[in-house]
Amino acid sequence: MPIYSMTGFARTQVRVHDQLIYTLSLKSVNHRFLDIQLRLPSGLDALEMELRRALKENLVRGHVEVALSVERPAQQKAGYNRELVAGYIEAFHTAREEFALTGEPDLNTILRMPAALQSENRSNSDEDSAALTASVTEQIGPLLNELNIMRAREGNALSAILSGSLDKLAEATEGVAALRPEVEQRYQERLMQRLTAAVGNEFNRQRLLEEVAVLVDRSDIAEELARMTTHISHFRELLAAGGEVGKKLDFLLQEMNREANTLLSKTGGVGGKGTRITELGLAMKAEIEKAREQIQNVE
Numbered sequence: 343m344p345i346y347s348m349t350g351f352a353r354t355q356v357r358v359h360d361q362l363i364y365t366l367s368l369k370s371v372n373h374r375f376l377d378i379q380l381r382l383p384s385g386l387d388a389l390e391m392e393l394r395r396a397l398k399e400n401l402v403r404g405h406v407e408v409a410l411s412v413e414r415p416a417q418q419k420a421g422y423n424r425e426l427v428a429g430y431i432e433a434f435h436t437a438r439e440e441f442a443l444t445g446e447p448d449l450n451t452i453l454r455m456p457a458a459l460q461s462e463n464r465s466n467s468d469e470d471s472a473a474l475t476a477s478v479t480e481q482i483g484p485l486l487n488e489l490n491i492m493r494a495r496e497g498n499a500l501s502a503i504l505s506g507s508l509d510k511l512a513e514a515t516e517g518v519a520a521l522r523p524e525v526e527q528r529y530q531e532r533l534m535q536r537l538t539a540a541v542g543n544e545f546n547r548q549r550l551l552e553e554v555a556v557l558v559d560r561s562d563i564a565e566e567l568a569r570m571t572t573h574i575s576h577f578r579e580l581l582a583a584g585g586e587v588g589k590k591l592d593f594l595l596q597e598m599n600r601e602a603n604t605l606l607s608k609t610g611g612v613g614g615k616g617t618r619i620t621e622l623g624l625a626m627k628a629e630i631e632k633a634r635e636q637i638q639n640v641e
Contacts, residue, residue, distance in 0.1 A: 343583065343584035343585045344494040344497050344498060344501075344584045345494075345497040345498075345500065345501055345581065345584045345585070345587055345588075345640055345641070346402075346490065346493040346494055346496075346497045346586075346640070346641040347493050347494075347496030347497045347499075347500055347639050347640065347641070348370055348371060348372040348373065348403055348404035348405075348493065348588075348639050348640070348641050349370065349371055349372065349493065349496050349639055350368070350369075350370045350489045350490070350492040350493040350496065351367070351368065351369050351370075351489070351492060352367065352368045352485045352486070352488040352489040352492065353365065353366070353367040353368070353485075354366050354367075354481055354484075354485055354488075356477055356481060358470075358473050358474060358477050359473070361414050361470070362412065362413075362414060362470050362473065362474065363412070363413040363414075364410060364411065364412045364413070364474060364477070364478070365409075365410070365411045365413075366408075366409070366410050366478055366481060366482070366485060367407075367408070367409045368406065368407070368408055368485055368486065368489045369406070369407045369409075370401070370404040370405065370406045370407075370489065370493070371404065371405050372403075372404060372405070372638055372639045373403060373404050373405035374403070375403060376397070376398065376401055376402060376403055376404060376406070377404070377405040377406065378394060378397050378398075378406050378408070379405070379406065379407045379408070380393060380394070380408045380410075381407070381408065381409045381410065382408075382410045383410065383411075383412055385471060386410075386471065386474070386475060388475060389474070389475045389478055389479065392475075392479050392482070393408055393478070393482060396482045396483065396486060397486070400486045400490065401486075401490075401641075402586045402641050403586070403588065403641045404641065410478065412474065414470075421459075422453065422458055422459055423457055423458055423459075426455065426457060426458055427452055427453075427458060430447070430452050430455065431447050431452070434447045435447075493641070496639075497584075497640065497641075500636050500639065500640055501581050503633075503636050504577075504581060504591075504633055504636055504637070505578075505581065507629045507630075507632055507633040507636075508574055508577055508578060508633075510625070510629045511570070511574055511598070511626055511629050511630070512571075512574050514622045514623075514625050514626045514629070515567055515570050515571055515574070515626070517618075517622050518563065518567060518605065518619050518622050518623070519567050521618055521619050521622075522563060522564070522567070522619075525609060525619060562608075563604075563605050563608050563609060563619075566601045566602075566604050566605045566608070567605070569597070569601050570598060570601045570602070570605075570626075573594050573597055573598050573601070574598075576594060577591060577594050577595075580594075586641055587640065587641075588637060588638075588640035588641050591637050591640060592634065592637045592638075595630050595633055595634045595637060598626070598630050599627060599630045599631075599634075602623055602626040602627045602630065603627075605619070605623050605626075606620060606623040606624070606627075609623070
C-alpha cells in the first residue's frame with residue numbers, strides 16, 4: 343500500500359443534457375484532521391450528505407474543498423414581466439386622465455425598468471436538481487479515485503525524499519558509533535587528569551578509577567545510538583507498509599530528535615574526535631527537521 347500525500351486535485355465536467363452542464367472539482371491540502379468544505383448551489387441538501395459520506399469513506403486526513411458549478415447554456419427565451427408592464431401602463435393612463443395630460447406610454451422607458459425584462463428557462467428546476475444529484479453521486483467515486491491517484495503519486499515522491507533522509511541519518515549514526523570508543527577513552531583520560539590535578543598524588547587510585555568509570559558510563563551514548571538505529575528501522579518499515587502513517591512517522595521523528603539532543607549533550611566539550619561527533623549530531627538534527635517538514639503533508 344502506498345503512502346498518500348494530502349495534496350491533490352481532480353476535476354470533471356459533465357453534460358447532463360442540453361440544458362444542464364456542471365463542473366465538479368476536488369482539491370486537498372494538508373490538515374491535522376479531515377476537514378471538508380463544500381461549495382454547492384442551494385437546494386442540494388441530499389447531495390451534500392452523499393458527498394460528505396463518500397469523502398469520509400475515501401479520505402482520512404486533509405483539508406478538502408469540493409466545488410460544484412452549474413451552467414444552463416441553452417434553451418432560454420427572452421420575455422417580459424407582464425404584470426409589471428401592465429401596471430405601469432395602467433398607472434400612466436390613470437394619471438393622464440386625472441390631470442388632463444396628453445401623451446402615450448414609452449415602451450423603451452418601460453422595458454428599462456428593473457425586472458421588466460426576464461429570461462424564461464424552459465427546463466424544469468426540480469427535474470434538473472434530481473438529475474444533477476444523480477449524476478454528481480455517480481461521478482464522485484471516479485473523481486475520488488483520480489484524486490487519490492494524484493495523492494499516491496505525491497506520496498511516492500515524499501517517500502523517496504524521506505528515504506534519502508533516513509539514509510543520511512543512518513550514515514551519521516554509524517559514523518558516531520565508529521568514533522564512540524575513542525571518544526570514551528579520551529573522556530576517561532581527561533577525567534583522570536582533572537581529578538589527579540585536584541587531589542594531588544595522595545589518593546586511592548582504585549577508588550578514583552571506580553568514580554571515573556561511573557562518570558564515563560553516564561556519558562556513554564550507546565543507548566542513544568541503539569534507539570536511533572531502532573527508530574530508523576521502524577521508520578523504514580512504516581514507509582514500506584504505507585497507508586495512514588503520517589502521525590506515526592511524526593512521533594518517530596520527535597523521538598529521533600530527542601536522541602540526537604541527548605547525544606550532543608553527552609559528547610559536548612570532549613574535544614578531538616568529539617568535535618566530529620558534534621558535527622554528525624547536528625547533521626542528524628538537520629535531516630530530522632527536513633523530514634518533519636515533509637511529514638506534515640503525509641496522510
